[in-house]
Amino acid sequence: MTTHTPPTSPRHIAIIMDGNGRWAQKQHMPRTVGHAKGAAGVKALVQHCTKLGIQCLTLFAFSTENWSRPADEVSILMNLFVQYLEKEMGALAATGVRLKVIGDVAGFAPALQSRIRAAELATQNNQTIILAVAANYGGQWDVVQAVKNWQTANPGADLHSLTQAHLAQHLSTADMPDLDLLIRTGGEQRISNFLLWQAAYAELYFTDVLWPEFGESELNKALHWYATRERRFGKVPQQRKEIA
Ligand code: IPE
């Protein structure tokens, strides 16, 4: 059952799920245990967002830069992704989740590409929430692929006719609401090539909590903080505008 969304709730939340490795190291475990624990918590968080009436949740799972990690760690991350698509997506799909994978999917093994396509297809008519998993995603890649796609869609068009609105229609987030809240766990205060274009006016929330420990109550904290923000979009503050 979707609950009422107050106007101060974000429509689109994105999360840089950082801190898996450090979480595992704190428990004297291999980094990959942290990735497994981090992945295991995703389902409950998606369900929580669904209950809150959030329209779209975008999760940064694997960046274009993460290929530079040791091969065994990359391989564990890929396996977790496959397992997720196989085991967890069914349950999520049953609650109305529509899965989208954003990123350069062509960089994945063919078997993973087919699983991604199958999961997207199976959930394409679901309407409760969009779960966008950013995999082999880079914000810079997204802008470049948008320009290329615009050109493909408009063969022969003069590049000078390209506008911001056109480009936005070809970004991987084109059919999602504007990004309202960008959360990064794990203590770093950087974007790490995530949604560069889309974060233009997002509220940025950084927390030291490591991703495997980021649960419903931590998300609620971020939402309460978000509700206190005044989103001015370049305008003057509300009171001053009334006086003027
Ligand atoms: C985030 O956790 C997961 C991915 C980048 C795939 P990290 O693996 O970056 O964890 P830390 O930052 O090393 O603790």
Ligand code: IPE
């Ligand atoms: C960002 O985390 C990527 C993901 C969470 C998937 P990283 O751990 O890769 O970021 P940096 O390297 O610390 O900037």
Ligand code: MG
């Ligand atoms: Mg990290």
